[in-house]
Amino acid sequence: MFHCISFSTGVSLYFLAQEEAEVTTGIDGLAILNQLLNGFGIVGVLLLTGLGLAITFGVMRIINLAHGEFIMLGAYVTFVMQSTFQMDLLLTIPFAFIVTAAIGAVVEFIIIRRLYGNPLETLLATWGLGIVLQGIVKLLFTAQLKYVKAPAYLSGSLVLLSDSSGAARVAISYYRLFIVLVGLALLGITMFLFYGTSWGRQIRAVTQNRDMSKCLGVNTQLIDMGTFAYGCGLAGIAGTVISPLKSVAPPMGQDYLVDAWMVVVTGGVDRLVGILAGSFLIGESNALIAFLLNDPLARVIVLTAVIVLIRYRPEGLFTVQKRV
Amino acid sequence: MTNTVLGYKQSTFPTQLIVISTIGFLMFAILPFALGDFQLSLVSKLIIFGSLAVSLDLVWGFTGILSFAHGVFFTLGGYAAAYYLKLNLSASANNYGGELPDFMVWNGLESLPWFIAPLKHFPIALFATVAVPALFAYIIGYFIFHSKVSGVYITIITLAISSALTTFFVSQQAYTGGTNGITDVSRLNFFGTPISATGIYFLILIYATFVLALSWWLTQSNFGLILRSINENEQRIAYLGYDVAQYKIFIWTLSAALAGLAGGLFVPLNRFISPVYLAVAFGTQVVIWVAIGGRGTLIGPLLAAMLLGQVQNSVEKVTQDWQLIVGILLLVVVLFIPSGLMSLLPERFNLTNLSRPKPIEPRIPSEKGS
Numbered sequence: 001m002f003h004c005i006s007f008s009t010g011v012s013l014y015f016l017a018q019e020e021a022e023v024t025t026g027i028d029g030l031a032i033l034n035q036l037l038n039g040f041g042i043v044g045v046l047l048l049t050g051l052g053l054a055i056t057f058g059v060m061r062i063i064n065l066a067h068g069e070f071i072m073l074g075a076y077v078t079f080v081m082q083s084t085f086q087m088d089l090l091l092t093i094p095f096a097f098i099v100t101a102a103i104g105a106v107v108e109f110i111i112i113r114r115l116y117g118n119p120l121e122t123l124l125a126t127w128g129l130g131i132v133l134q135g136i137v138k139l140l141f142t143a144q145l146k147y148v149k150a151p152a153y154l155s156g157s158l159v160l161l162s163d164s165s166g167a168a169r170v171a172i173s174y175y176r177l178f179i180v181l182v183g184l185a186l187l188g189i190t191m192f193l194f195y196g197t198s199w200g201r202q203i204r205a206v207t208q209n210r211d212m213s214k215c216l217g218v219n220t221q222l223i224d225m226g227t228f229a230y231g232c233g234l235a236g237i238a239g240t241v242i243s244p245l246k247s248v249a250p251p252m253g254q255d256y257l258v259d260a261w262m263v264v265v266t267g268g269v270d271r272l273v274g275i276l277a278g279s280f281l282i283g284e285s286n287a288l289i290a291f292l293l294n295d296p297l298a299r300v301i302v303l304t305a306v307i308v309l310i311r312y313r314p315e316g317l318f319t320v321q322k323r324v
Numbered sequence: 325m326t327n328t329v330l331g332y333k334q335s336t337f338p339t340q341l342i343v344i345s346t347i348g349f350l351m352f353a354i355l356p357f358a359l360g361d362f363q364l365s366l367v368s369k370l371i372i373f374g375s376l377a378v379s380l381d382l383v384w385g386f387t388g389i390l391s392f393a394h395g396v397f398f399t400l401g402g403y404a405a406a407y408y409l410k411l412n413l414s415a416s417a418n419n420y421g422g423e424l425p426d427f428m429v430w431n432g433l434e435s436l437p438w439f440i441a442p443l444k445h446f447p448i449a450l451f452a453t454v455a456v457p458a459l460f461a462y463i464i465g466y467f468i469f470h471s472k473v474s475g476v477y478i479t480i481i482t483l484a485i486s487s488a489l490t491t492f493f494v495s496q497q498a499y500t501g502g503t504n505g506i507t508d509v510s511r512l513n514f515f516g517t518p519i520s521a522t523g524i525y526f527l528i529l530i531y532a533t534f535v536l537a538l539s540w541w542l543t544q545s546n547f548g549l550i551l552r553s554i555n556e557n558e559q560r561i562a563y564l565g566y567d568v569a570q571y572k573i574f575i576w577t578l579s580a581a582l583a584g585l586a587g588g589l590f591v592p593l594n595r596f597i598s599p600v601y602l603a604v605a606f607g608t609q610v611v612i613w614v615a616i617g618g619r620g621t622l623i624g625p626l627l628a629a630m631l632l633g634q635v636q637n638s639v640e641k642v643t644q645d646w647q648l649i650v651g652i653l654l655l656v657v658v659l660f661i662p663s664g665l666m667s668l669l670p671e672r673f674n675l676t677n678l679s680r681p682k683p684i685e686p687r688i689p690s691e692k693g694s
Contacts, residue, residue, distance in 0.1 A: 063476055111655070111659065114659060115658075115659075119475070119476045120388075120390050120475055120476065120479070121658055121662065123390070123476060123479060124390070124611070124615060124654070124658050125654075125655060125658045125659065127608065127611075127654070128612075128651050128652075128654035128655040128658060129651070129655060130651075131608075131647055131648070131650060131651030131654065132648060132651035132652055132655060134647065134648075134651075135645055135647050135648025135649075135651055135652075136648065138644075138645065138648070139645060139648065143644075254604070254605075258483060258484060258487045258604075261480055261483070261484075262484065265477075265480065294495070295495075296491045296492065296494065296495030297492075297495065299488065299491045300488045300489075300491055300492045300495075303484050303485075303487060303488035303491075304488060306484060307481050307484050307485065307488075310473065310477050310480065310481055311467060311468060311471050311473060311481075312471070314471075314472075314473050314474070314477050
């Protein structure tokens with residue numbers, strides 16, 4: 001895992017890889033490195049998809065099972081913008097954010113608001129909402145797979161190590177790097193919003209003591225709506241950024257839902273940084289186990305590990321133990 | 325359960341229950357004479373799904389554990405039955421003539437794996453149909469319910485289990501048939517004679533009656549009262565000295581066993597089983613039946629599963645957007661009719677009252693001083 005941290009400094013990585021290559025007769029070390037880089041790509045996706053959930057679940061305690069559908073909506077916004085206005089993927093990000101956040105606000109107003117303090121009902125309602133959103137998108141765009149183009153300047157890959165003939169030995173695609181960067185940037189922005197602005201202070205006040213905040217003149221209903229909408233907007237951005245990796249289709253969100261939950265549960269929602277740690281742990285362990293065994297088994301093992309983790313530490317790995 | 329709850333009538337012999345089950349059973353017993361083969365197999369399937377919904381209702385409606393994993397228990401039972409039927413294909417019906425099922429041959433297996441081979445024998449297969457899901461559920465239950473994990477996390481765990489097992493079954497192609505599952509199984513035989521569609525229908529009907537009667541009896545008893553109390557205030561029940569975890573594990577395992585048996589009956593009817601029934605989507609379907617029918621009503625989920633299945637069958641001829649309709653229905657029920665469609669029935673027809681023991685009339689203390 002420490003290999004990964006040193007990726008940001010290309011030079012040290014080069015020597016590290018060189019050394020390892022010499023020690024372990026070449027191929028193996030490089031293969032593991034490549035696999036870790038693959039894992040780095042997974043980490044980016046997990047970070048992006050988990051972040052929105054960290055807001056809606058972590059901050060507001062809303063069990064949002066429609067999270068995957070908001071990701072899907074973001075991807076469809078990008079698809080529409082690209083196919084009608086030939087827009088660059090990067091430029092569609094604000095639209096995806098605005099549209100999904102607006103839908104999130106409406107959903108909060110119509111559905112979530114009635115169910116506060118009732119987590120199982122919320123879970124059921126958001127699951128129903130997910131089915132409805134899928135159904136509506138299917139009505140509008142049909143179930144056909146849609147494709148979104150990644151920007152040309154993000155194609156190709158960053159070659160970290162090449163052999164004598166110039167063929168890439170260790171490389172990561174620019175788009176994977178881009179995903180990780182977007183994830184980190186959004187994490188940074190969110191942390192700034194939460195810990196550096198008056199809106200964030202109000203959100204934290206409401207989560208700590210709703211009645212007291214109300215007494216002090218905080219419009220808690222507006223805060224709830226805004227926070228939920230923001231979480232959904234982040235899911236929308238995730239959808240946009242992820243969309244070129246696979247095809248865009250109504251059920252695509254389901255794939256990301258379980259993973260996003262696993263990240264949030266692993267990292268814990270006490271602090272937003274937990275999400276980064278959670279996605280790093282899950283993404284890299286997934287990649288490593290997949291290298292040793294195979295992909296499906298890796299998924300099974302990681303999911304099992306997370307189940308065990310929930311059993312013993314439902315508050316997440318990276319949460320400071322509170323006295324109850 | 326020898327523990328009694330004070331203030332409530334002891335459950336007596338359930339006369340009313342038996343009368344109603346008999347009437348219901350007789351009504352369905354006439355059906356094969358009125359329906360064609362296709363309709364009959366559809367009704368059989370719906371009854372199985374209905375019983376599955378009842379088994380979920382036991383844990384969700386009564387005990388408050390929302391599980392998306394009931395499709396998993398159902399499918400585990402289904403696979404046990406499918407292995408039995410597949411291994412008993414006569415050599416002439418088997419394209420490869422050998423002992424080995426076709427999908428194992430395709431995937432290069434040389435001999436039957438030790439954990440599948442015993443399923444060739446009917447008693448073992450029948451036992452496995454119930455025991456495998458029950459054991460799996462017991463392990464999960466033992467693991468989860470002895471902790472302080474709250475309801476929502478349990479639901480997320482069931483989601484993860486369902487997701488993980490689907491991936492696992494799809495990946496183990498040589499043993500499970502991968503995405504296709506186990507297809508082209510033999511018919512269910514009774515000492516050499518194949519059982520007809522009507523026969524299977526009656527088997528299923530008997531099973532459904534058994535499930536319903538058992539659940540009714542259980543929930544009407546003091547044991548059922550404790551389950552209901554766990555749902556309402558777990559902590560208080562624990563303070564009263566009941567071991568909440570034991571109760572939860574018991575009902576969870578029982579429910580899984582019933583679901584597994586449903587799966588075991590589903591395979592002879594449907595003639596195949598595949599990871600589709602393992603996936604979260606099918607688990608959701610079961611949850612939706614219970615939610616729409618009415619939690620804690622037993623008969624509600626059964627009816628909801630059968631009616632929705634029937635409606636789905638006709639609607640899907642017209643439109644592809646059945647799921648959208650179900651989603652809207654679920655949202656409306658959760659938001660506006662939280663106790664399900666059964667609660668809309670007038671009190672008289674609400675059979676749920678049967679399973680709710682009436683409190684003993686409190687003795688009014690004579691007024692002071694007079």
